[in-house]
Amino acid sequence: MGIFxxxxxxxxxxxxxxxxxxxxxxxxxxxxxxxGELATNPSISPERIAxxxxxxxxxxxxxxxxxxxxxxxxxxxxxxxxSQCDSVAPYILGRIPVTIAVIGSSFILSLxxxxxxxxxxxxxxxxxFDQFATTFAFLGFSLPTFFTGTLLIYIFxxxxxxxxxxxxxxxxxxxxxxxxxxxxxxxxxxxxxLASAASLTRFVRASMLEVLGQDYIRTARAKxxxxxxxxxxxxxxxxxxxxxxxxxxxxxxxxxGAIITExxxxxxxxxxxxxxxxxxxxxPVAISITLMIAVLVxxxxxxxxxxYALLDPRIKLA
Amino acid sequence: MSQEAKxxxxxxxxxxxxxxxxPRLSDVEARNxxxxxxxxxxxxxxxxxxxxxxxxxxxxxxxxxAMILITFIGNALYGRPYDSVFAYDSSVSPxxxxxxGTNSLGQDMLARILWGGRIxxxxxxxxxxxxIVLGTAVGAIAxxxxxxxxxxxxxxxxxxxxxxxxxxxxxxTYLFSPSLQQWSNDRFGSVNVGVFLLIIVVIxxxxxxxxxxxxxxxxxxxxxxxFVEAAxxxxxxxxxxxLKHIMPNVLSPIIVAATLGVGTAIITESSLSFLGxxxxxxIPTWGSMLYEARQYLxxxxxxxxxxxxxxxxxxxxxxxxxxxxxDALDPRRTK
Numbered sequence: 224m225g226i227f228x229x230x231x232x233x234x235x236x237x238x239x240x241x242x243x244x245x246x247x248x249x250x251x252x253x254x255x256x257x258x259g260e261l262a263t264n265p266s267i268s269p270e271r272i273a274x275x276x277x278x279x280x281x282x283x284x285x286x287x288x289x290x291x292x293x294x295x296x297x298x299x300x301x302x303x304x305x306s307q308c309d310s311v312a313p314y315i316l317g318r319i320p321v322t323i324a325v326i327g328s329s330f331i332l333s334l335x336x337x338x339x340x341x342x343x344x345x346x347x348x349x350x351x352f353d354q355f356a357t358t359f360a361f362l363g364f365s366l367p368t369f370f371t372g373t374l375l376i377y378i379f380x381x382x383x384x385x386x387x388x389x390x391x392x393x394x395x396x397x398x399x400x401x402x403x404x405x406x407x408x409x410x411x412x413x414x415x416x417l418a419s420a421a422s423l424t425r426f427v428r429a430s431m432l433e434v435l436g437q438d439y440i441r442t443a444r445a446k447x448x449x450x451x452x453x454x455x456x457x458x459x460x461x462x463x464x465x466x467x468x469x470x471x472x473x474x475x476x477x478x479x480g481a482i483i484t485e486x487x488x489x490x491x492x493x494x495x496x497x498x499x500x501x502x503x504x505x506x507p508v509a510i511s512i513t514l515m516i517a518v519l520v521x522x523x524x525x526x527x528x529x530x531y532a533l534l535d536p537r538i539k540l541a
Numbered sequence: 542m543s544q545e546a547k548x549x550x551x552x553x554x555x556x557x558x559x560x561x562x563x564p565r566l567s568d569v570e571a572r573n574x575x576x577x578x579x580x581x582x583x584x585x586x587x588x589x590x591x592x593x594x595x596x597x598x599x600x601x602x603x604x605x606x607a608m609i610l611i612t613f614i615g616n617a618l619y620g621r622p623y624d625s626v627f628a629y630d631s632s633v634s635p636x637x638x639x640x641x642g643t644n645s646l647g648q649d650m651l652a653r654i655l656w657g658g659r660i661x662x663x664x665x666x667x668x669x670x671x672x673i674v675l676g677t678a679v680g681a682i683a684x685x686x687x688x689x690x691x692x693x694x695x696x697x698x699x700x701x702x703x704x705x706x707x708x709x710x711x712x713x714t715y716l717f718s719p720s721l722q723q724w725s726n727d728r729f730g731s732v733n734v735g736v737f738l739l740i741i742v743v744i745x746x747x748x749x750x751x752x753x754x755x756x757x758x759x760x761x762x763x764x765x766x767x768f769v770e771a772a773x774x775x776x777x778x779x780x781x782x783x784l785k786h787i788m789p790n791v792l793s794p795i796i797v798a799a800t801l802g803v804g805t806a807i808i809t810e811s812s813l814s815f816l817g818x819x820x821x822x823x824i825p826t827w828g829s830m831l832y833e834a835r836q837y838l839x840x841x842x843x844x845x846x847x848x849x850x851x852x853x854x855x856x857x858x859x860x861x862x863x864x865x866x867x868d869a870l871d872p873r874r875t876k
Contacts, residue, residue, distance in 0.1 A: 241700060249709070253716035361864075365857035367808045369815040369831060370849035373838065377846065381839050472702075479707030483812055497708055498816050501715045509715065513708045520705050 227532055235525045242517045243296070247289050250510055296514070302507040307500055311507050315493060315515055322492030323519075325411050326481055330470070332416030333423055338463070341427025345435060345462075346454055356424065363421030368480045372414045372487035379410070411488045415480050419473055426469045427462070434462040464535045471527030475520050591869035598865020604858035608851075612658035623652035623825060634843055642843045644834065648825075650844065654851055657825040662855070664741055664826075665807035671745035672806070673799040676752025683753070684760025685783050695757070698750045706747045710809070711818055713743050722821070736820050744809050752798045759791035793870035800863035804856040811852050827852045 280288055295301070301311035308314035340360075344353040434440065435458055443457045444450075482494035489495065493512050500508035592598060616623065625648065635642040641650035683694040717739060725735025763769065764787055772786045813819035814828030822829070827848040834844035 238700065238703060242704060245700075245704070246709075246712075249713060249716065254720035361860065362857065365804065365853060365860050367811060367849075367852055367856070369812060369828070370853055373831065373835070373845050373849055377838060377842050381842070475703065475705045478705045479812070482707055482711075483815065486816060497711060498818070501711055501818060509712055513705075513712045516705045516708045517703075521703055524703060 680756025
């Protein structure tokens with residue numbers, strides 16, 4: 224197990240390095256010059272611009288520029304914001320916990336919905352409950368997050384609210400205390416949670432259907448176990464293992480959903496910060512957030528992989 | 542003849558005039574006609590018959606085809622302009638005069654839905670097609686050649702799978718959009734062509750990986766089969782092995798993935814536009830209509846709900862078609 228953990232961590236470090244190269248490559252190959260505007264200014268000589276470019280290291284070979292860029296990230300020097308904040312690193316790091324909290328609780332919500340519904344659906348295949356559940360999963364699967372969010376605001380914020388102007392769930396950084404914060408995060412968590420619950424339910428159902436057809440389930444029934452323990456102890460323990468992989472595969476998508484949800488509900492996380500920084504043309508913030516999300520996705524993938532190995536003893540820990 | 546009569550106990554005790562060669566002939570005829578009916582049934586005919594039994598998939602197909610038709614010819618039939626500001630009263634709710642109402646600028650919603658749907662659907666279909674072709678090529682090459690080629694291609698696939706799609710899409714569109722708009726304005730006289738191409742390229746660049754994995758797995762399994770070995774032994778070239786012998790056998794999952802890919806691409810484009818970072822203002826894609834209508838959700842909700850519903854309906858119908866195709870093209874599921 225120890226070797227597996229080390230190996231997996233090393234691979235993910237390599238992945239992070241390659242991803243950072245990809246992001247750097249994208250930024251570098253984008254047209255536009257940081258001193259492009261100065262070139263049209265007659266009071267600045269071309270020599271002065273060349274000097275400025277040289278000071279910035281823009282004339283260095285590309286690999287050298289990458290190393291400089293990457294090491295400053297590792298040192299925690301992420302540059303200064305153009306407009307949104309003073310320094311990029313504290314700004315982004317301060318917002319990450321919010322995003323993690325929203326994504327984490329939406330995952331818990333989606334598991335709480337998807338596992339029972341998926342298991343019951345599989346256990347009672349083609350029953351009325353199953354048909355309802357699969358239909359709703361299909362509808363949820365086809366609902367884009369931005370539309371679910373808009374619908375929820377419309378239904379709960381406008382139609383069912385006496386004082387329509389105060390949308391109670393829109394994040395507001397002046398609010399203190401735990402309860403208002405929970406209340407405010409309900410809607411974004413619901414939108415994200417329902418979106419991933421829809422596809423997760425389908426996977427749980429499919430996985431459970433496969434497991435319930437196995438010989439060891441028949442054996443368990445044959446030796447007279449109660450149906451509950453057949454399904455829960457023998458069925459679910461095996462049926463839930465592939466679900467972990469599916470959750471891992473959903474992680475990049477969930478971060479995408481989080482950007483939209485945070486934007487709709489003004490959650491002060493990194494997703495809404497990304498959108499705002501792009502609208503404000505604040506390049507250092509936009510680039511750093513993209514990189515941070517990529518790193519977070521890799522980290523969560525490692526965690527899911529380790530969980531998978533822990534849950535399934537059949538996985539070769541090589 | 543006697544053997545058959547013994548096998549058929551019903552005819553032994555009752556030798557009527559009709560019994561004898563007569564019914565046997567009709568038997569043969571029936572069998573012949575059955576055989577000819579069987580001959581005419583192709584793989585695709587079978588799949589279509591199977592597909593027709595899936596009621597929701599058929600409804601989905603009808604809705605999707607209707608959606609394509611009305612968005613591509615609807616504007617001409619409907620006649621009202623999609624972009625003239627203050628042509629009608631602003632923020633009118635749907636009524637008989639304005640079927641889907643108007644938006645806050647007094648533009649006709651139905652005309653905008655039709656016009657924007659054309660763009661959303663075109664982006665979705667083209668981007669999904671490119672992604673499928675790319676993914677199939679990568680998966681086929683990796684699965685067929687194996688070895689180092691496979692390792693390298695699959696590592697690249699894994700890398701792309703672990704990239705967060707939406708943030709990178711946002712960053713790339715943001716960084717490249719201005720210069721592409723400039724280029725497209727110089728070349729085509731409109732900035733929109735550049736944005737259209739950019740959005741298609743970035744969406745397809747991030748959506749080929751699942752297909753690549755799927756096709757690779759199918760290729761790995763199929764290339765070991767006897768008929769491939771037989772084709773190889775009579776001298777089929779690599780190209781013909783890949784395209785003529787293996788590809789038709791792995792086509793079903795590709796078709797299903799392609800269908801579902803259209804839905805994903807439509808959602809991605811709408812999400813970009815919803816964040817205000819897709820098409821420039823003035824191009825009413827369904828996503829950007831939602832973006833523009835957000836602040837009026839309270840006073841005129843139809844401006845948000847109608848485009849959102851169209852995205853939902855289109856994606857839902859595509860997903861049902863994909864579901865039906867999955868059942869129809871999988872011979873193991875045929876009842």
